[in-house]
Amino acid sequence: MIKQISLFAENKPGRLASVSDKFKGAGINIRAFTIAEAGDFGIIRMVVDDPDLAHKVLHDSGFTVSETNVLGVEMEDVPGQLGMIAEVLGEKDINIDYAYAFVTRTEKAFLIVRVNDIRGAVKVLDDAKIKLLDMSDVQNI
Amino acid sequence: MIEYWNPQIERMPVEELKEIQGEKLCNLVKYVYEHSPFYRKRFDDAGIRPEDIKSLDDVTKLPFTYKKDLRDTYPTGMFCVPNNKLVRFHVSSGTTGKPTVVGYTDNDIKAWTTSLARAMTSIGVGRDDIMQIGYGYGLFTGGLGMHYGAEETGCTVLPASSGNTDRQIELMQDLGTTVIGCTPSYFLFMIEAAKSAGVSFQDDTDLRVGVFGAEPWSEEMRKRIEESAGIKAYDIFGTSELSGPLFTECREQKGIHIWADQFLVEVIDPDTGEPVPNGERGELVITTLVKEALPLIRYRIGDITVLNWDECECGRTHPRIMRVLGRADDMLIVRGINVFPGQVESVLMKIPEVGEHFMIIVDRINELDIMKVQIEMTDVAFSDKVNDIINLEKKVASALKGVLNIAVKVELVEHGSLPRSMGKAKKVIDNRKL
């Protein structure tokens, strides 16, 4: 399991830059991020190497921020594997709230998935021999 | 602690009170006719002679006074006394047009002070208390008015004025402030500031009472303030034209007592000018019965309220006006429907996910009024799923529609992005060119 940082941001210029400034000051590295936009606002979701510190830094700077447990999977073939994971989880009635993929500097592809039942999902994916990332993997990406 | 500042007057039977009011009204009419060229002309124009006013019931024969009259006669055209009888001026900054100047004789200051001393006593504030006054001192009546009233009760006053919030919170702890007086907006600001300084009003201060006014605030906001600061919060009412802050709720928190020996209150239908029956909503009209420098006859103060002459559980016989829904000046007309910011506030404060700050924005797009309400995202409400946020916006919009009867667009904005105020908060931006 991975701890993901999510923060609420109005859709106005400079929000992301401001987050990355705060992180730079605190020595936090962003491994992956995505923005879910909805009209006037967006939710910035990030995987970072030190989520607890990131949470504190952002909260203290006045952002509304939360930590969420998500699944991380290293993948060879993104669309194919996403379909497979959805199928495996779907069989056990576990729903995917959202998913996003990212590619590292070493050109490895990773998938981040939030599900409605994370414990159930971990077990199902373990049984299906799909290897999940943990925080130590994130630090080494 | 004493129960009543002046039990004889505060518990006087209603018939006797009304008799006093009648007498004072007749004298007042003679007084203004003699001393104010403005009122002499107004009465002459209306065909009223002082002798026509023989009892309290005759009050309805008298013409109204409007805020406009004070502006038109700026600065001192309505005063009944020369400068050598005045001991003070206050000046209110008019939101529109010219400011209004209020003058006080020595007796006017004394009557004002007495009114507040009675009010403070009615909420259990007195000799044993330390009151921090966070209303502005100066031309505004809030600071000095409260100051005199609080000192009169024997309360120790800390004249902090508004601003310098961190220092205020420090002094509150060091001196053991038990009572705070300021605008509800400023108190919310203080709560936030205290929180970020790691101070809890509940655990780290002796604060037990708040006296909040100078802007309308809702019953729901009261609950939130009382819970988050661990205090009892009371509404204070008044306006500079009548002297300043004058009246508060009593400990029952069921309406604001208006001292009938000092002020005559009517509630009228704003369209017809006729009195509404006891207990029905209408526009507040006040006649000052004892003011010398600037007495006002049937002053259309503009607040929408309900008058209640029933005896209060606190034992006071003086009438109460129910929590003021809003000043007629603050009322917005959106697609032909009356909207008070106070209504919006009370809907919002009932929804636990919604924070204390909001802004109403009205635009006119293609001849259609569009009302938007911005609220701040809170830690409690935040979910990292987009749908949860959209659902919250919809939930708030439908609660607002249920009360206001118009469609409202609700927009969640970042925490801390709406303006904070150390005085009266601006809660409406009207972009329409009306």
Ligand SMILES: [Zn+2]
């Ligand atoms: Zn009472």
